[in-house]
Amino acid sequence: MTKYLTKDELALMLRVSVRTVSTYMKQGLLPQPLQLGRKLLWEESAVVQFIQPKPIFATRADAPVKRGRPRKAMR
Template sequence: MKTLMTKEDLIELLQVSKRTIDTMISKSELPMHTQIGRRLYWRGADVAAWIDAQFGVTPGQAAAIDSSKKRRGRPRAAFPS
């Protein structure tokens, strides 16, 4: 990966729109960036670590997430027994 990545590099890497990148920046969902002139730059190592962290769910965590899922649809009425 390059040492510095531009917004265009992130768009190509993540395969999302410019608008999505702008939204992620405003919500602080991307790694820290630096501004040089009018352009934003990210360190390639930070972006790679951020991508790895997005997929960093361990098998134990995945089982806990799956077991707590709600059922889809309208809830059933509770009938007295």
Template sequence: MKYLTKTDVAALLRVSVRTITTYMSQGLLPQPRQLGRKLLWDESALVHYIERSAPVTSKLAMNGPAKRGRPRKSCVY
């Protein structure tokens, strides 16, 4: 059984480590096991979970990044 770190999962999904943290908070990834300070995912369980929920993750990619920050002031003339 092989375990993956957060960096390994980010490389597998081709996203940043920060995106993995966001996916965890949104419940888009299975819960990792914690060994000390490290979070570890079982590789086979993670791949199975990703294949099962592929339409959900593709919807996230299609929507693009979320708009963050303060809204711009609109100029009304």
């Protein structure tokens, strides 16, 4: 059986405020909720899968660029 979470329950699960859940929704950091009338519901398994950390593989092109003046060579 699928469990659905309200915005309040989702906020408790993520340990954030309800307002933060709204911000996450606007930023696309949460899966799309199911809307029943005025109530928003999230499928619990979809939220858990969505917030799992994803591996990041850095390549040379992704490496940070050092800015500023080059340092003097140490002797």
